[in-house]
Amino acid sequence: MALVPPYIASLQPYVTGRSIDDVRRETGLDRIVKLASNENPLGPSPLAVEAIARAAHDCHRYPDGGVRLREALSRKFGVPLKNITVGSGSEGIMQTIVRTFLLDGDEVLTSAGTFTGIRVLSEGRGVSFRTVPLDGWRFDLPGIAASITDRTKIVYLANPNNPTGTMFTSAEFDEFYAQVPERVLIILDEAYFEYAAGHPDYPDSLRYRYDNAITLRTFSKVHGLAGVRLGYGFAHESLISYLERVRLPFEPSSLAVAAGVAAIEDEEFVTRSVETNARERRRLTRELSLLGYPPVPSEANFLLIPDAAWLAPDLLKRGVIVRPMNSFGLPECVRITVGAPEENEVLLECLSRILTTESQLQPA
Numbered sequence: 001m002a003l004v005p006p007y008i009a010s011l012q013p014y015v016t017g018r019s020i021d022d023v024r025r026e027t028g029l030d031r032i033v034k035l036a037s038n039e040n041p042l043g044p045s046p047l048a049v050e051a052i053a054r055a056a057h058d059c060h061r062y063p064d065g066g067v068r069l070r071e072a073l074s075r076k077f078g079v080p081l082k083n084i085t086v087g088s089g090s091e092g093i094m095q096t097i098v099r100t101f102l103l104d105g106d107e108v109l110t111s112a113g114t115f116t117g118i119r120v121l122s123e124g125r126g127v128s129f130r131t132v133p134l135d136g137w138r139f140d141l142p143g144i145a146a147s148i149t150d151r152t153k154i155v156y157l158a159n160p161n162n163p164t165g166t167m168f169t170s171a172e173f174d175e176f177y178a179q180v181p182e183r184v185l186i187i188l189d190e191a192y193f194e195y196a197a198g199h200p201d202y203p204d205s206l207r208y209r210y211d212n213a214i215t216l217r218t219f220s221k222v223h224g225l226a227g228v229r230l231g232y233g234f235a236h237e238s239l240i241s242y243l244e245r246v247r248l249p250f251e252p253s254s255l256a257v258a259a260g261v262a263a264i265e266d267e268e269f270v271t272r273s274v275e276t277n278a279r280e281r282r283r284l285t286r287e288l289s290l291l292g293y294p295p296v297p298s299e300a301n302f303l304l305i306p307d308a309a310w311l312a313p314d315l316l317k318r319g320v321i322v323r324p325m326n327s328f329g330l331p332e333c334v335r336i337t338v339g340a341p342e343e344n345e346v347l348l349e350c351l352s353r354i355l356t357t358e359s360q361l362q363p364a
Contacts, residue, residue: 055258090231165298
């Protein structure tokens, strides 16, 4: 008898970005700039940090199952409690979705070059996982719609997409949705929602309220709470009721809930984070283009650089961590988080030195 199912034995796990401590030990450098994991360079919401400190005194008590956070989200977005779920990051909710709705013989359909967590979760369930090629670094929504079969149970859409940073528009989503059978669940992963929300053509999924759509958002990005693992989702009450039956009873943690409730109220921090990102993203786009490596136009807090994978090892030697895209199926690309101004300055200085050295080594 096999110890594990064959689909688990053959599963390729999610590959995380390199940590600062790991790179410091490897290089011996004191200054390490991490621009690999799309974290908020401004740090966590100050109000959330204060709330965590207060909540720590009661961490011998079990959490409330996210009730207080759901109530805060209900007030914030004007959504009834029965339409809200919470979990340990948006990935935690995604895992609950996979456990709740996928049956043997079902399949998950999405785009190539998107968040690899959905692949790991799907293949870890032992269901078919299919992708449609990107179209100019963007989701090919017509191609995905045309690829839906009788076995398709879930379609995963990330908007903006990680790692390309591109987004599809309201008109494109409307046309796509008209072709999706009602029996197919659509996961709308909006982890980078706040960075794109100001775009006039961004299809904020809360405006749709479709019965077969599940919106996922996170506190890991703009709120700066990646380390506490906290996410939330919106969906029709029938879908939420099924998710609540499967979700771990004490998820998320009491410290995460306290942080999330406070972060929702920290509107000044969110505004500053979005504005800083927009300003620095424009700067990096301009400077990288001048260096000969124009990034894919992005609506998120990172930039995808085509034909630049060779730069990652040289940057790492200089203490700058960026993300090679091998595990995302884009081996020629590198993804760079938009950092704080001083971090971006270090990146650009290192890139300039690397490219200058490279040009000097080329034969005349």
